[in-house]
Amino acid sequence: MLALEQKILNEGTVLEGHVLKVGSFLNQQLDVDFLVEMGKEIDRIYKNDGFTKLLTVESSGIAVAVAAGTVMHLPVVFAKKNKTSNVSGEIYSAMVHSYTHNTDYKIVVSKDYLSKDDKIVIIDDFLANGKALEGLIDIVNQAGATLVGATCAIEKGFQGGGDRLREQGIRVESLAIIDEMSPEGITFRK
Ligand code: G4P
Numbered sequence: 001m002l003a004l005e006q007k008i009l010n011e012g013t014v015l016e017g018h019v020l021k022v023g024s025f026l027n028q029q030l031d032v033d034f035l036v037e038m039g040k041e042i043d044r045i046y047k048n049d050g051f052t053k054l055l056t057v058e059s060s061g062i063a064v065a066v067a068a069g070t071v072m073h074l075p076v077v078f079a080k081k082n083k084t085s086n087v088s089g090e091i092y093s094a095m096v097h098s099y100t101h102n103t104d105y106k107i108v109v110s111k112d113y114l115s116k117d118d119k120i121v122i123i124d125d126f127l128a129n130g131k132a133l134e135g136l137i138d139i140v141n142q143a144g145a146t147l148v149g150a151t152c153a154i155e156k157g158f159q160g161g162g163d164r165l166r167e168q169g170i171r172v173e174s175l176a177i178i179d180e181m182s183p184e185g186i187t188f189r190k
Contacts, residue, residue: 001041001175004153005188007034014181018156019100026125026153030063038175039067042123042151045173046072051148052118053077055140057107057132064153065123076123077114079107079136092142094135099159100128107135109143116144127152127174130161137170149173156181157189 013021025031042064051072056065057079069076082105090111097104114120122136133150140147149171155162157177165172177189 001038003034003037004176008154008176008178009186012186014183014186018158018181020154020156020178020181022154026063027060032067035063035067036071038064038153039069039071041175042068042121043071045151046121046148048072048074049148050119051121053114053120054123055079055109055114055120055136056123057081057136060126061124064125068123077109079109079139081105081107092139094138096131096135098131107132107139109139111143114139114143114145118143118145119148120145121148122150124150124152125154127155127162127172128159130165133161133165133172151175154178
């Protein structure tokens, strides 16, 4: 998505440790009009073919997923991290390892909101090593639901998570893929 690449170039900052700061539109302040444009792009990619729900994980994935859900007229389910006190009844859960934060956390979805009849697109903000996506895919599989594909707004291609999932036959369509980045510049995959 060229407009997203341009927005990253205009507003993003590359920090130490290969971290891209995009707090002005995605991770802290939300550019809602631009989020809707991302939602339209996700709709164009998937051409709704009987999907039932979008699935994401809190917190920053929710904004992108809600934008796509608004355009696609689909409900959004988000996995909660660690806390289960307000998730009652039976749950699907998966452990996720974060390389960025060097921690492990549990993601949880109530069985009330995913079933074998669901046809799911997974949405998230960043795709780095792919562990969050793997956890969400695990939950889709536990539910016996059908996974159509996964879309992240910004994929850090140099971390390899997206390509590893593609090699497993999973449809991963990111809106912008960064192949290289440093404080001197950002190169997008063509
Ligand atoms: P992975 O899921 O692809 O394996 O990624 P990883 O664990 O390494 O990333 C952990 C968190 O850091 C995720 O958010 C991810 O969205 C975010 N992240 C990874 N790389 C970048 C980056 O370059 N820039 C920014 N801004 N975020 C990055 P999280 O901790 O789960 O937080 P949140 O969703 O609650 O914000």
